[in-house]
């Protein structure tokens with residue numbers, strides 16, 4: 001059988017995109033999703049995303065990690081699906097779409113997508129790290145010489161050692177200035193470092209503000225795949241009006257046999 005797909009990337013976090021508005025994709029086929037994401041045998045991607053019809057919003061986003069399992073929210077994937085929905089003619093320059101963590105508002109201008117994330121009310125601060133959920137779970141830990149850190153092995157150690165089977169994404173952050181932080185992320189479900197993680201940089205920006213590393217409410221995050229921006233409003237112990245902004249691009253499209 002031949003399957004039509006599109007490939008998108010948002011600051012180097014890459015996704016196989018499939019238009020599943022006709023409901024023909026076998027959604028429980030973990031092996032198929034894993035095969036499509038395989039960099040040696042398939043298309044190659046950090047994750048796979050389905051665009052589906054939704055009763056209450058412009059469309060629905062269904063996200064899978066490259067291991068083939070459906071997972072929680074993907075911020076870069078959310079930005080890419082907005083670009084894909086525009087390409088498909090489902091939306092124009094603004095949208096409200098449904099995802100696993102609820103409705104997201106987004107707007108697109110050229111190749112830049114600004115995606116509203118869910119409000120955050122719970123932030124846990126520990127001795128040498130902060131934990132928060134920005135749609136997906138994130139461990140945020142400061143690091144020196146970030147450029148030289150072995151993110152895969154250090155990330156895996158924390159992901160399995162501290163968070164067990166369910167796991168967490170692990171972010172390492174180094175402050176460059178009050179409004180610029182460098183971030184590298186180990187993603188669960190990919191079980192490797194990715195070039196950037198949208199929910200991850202969102203978690204880092206909020207954790208840095210909450211922990212007093214910066215008093216800025218608009219922060220630039222340097223990732224291996226490029227620059228992202230996170231802005232927010234602090235309200236009491238929580239955060240609202242959280243926006244993740246950066247580029248989202250179609251890379252290629254094709255069909256693959258399965």
Ligand SMILES: N[C@@H](CCC[C@H](N)C(=O)O)C(=O)O
Nearest residue numbers: 071074075076136197198199
């Ligand atoms: N790359 C994503 C995060 C995807 C979800 C994550 N791997 C998980 O399962 O928690 C992003 O851009 O947010």
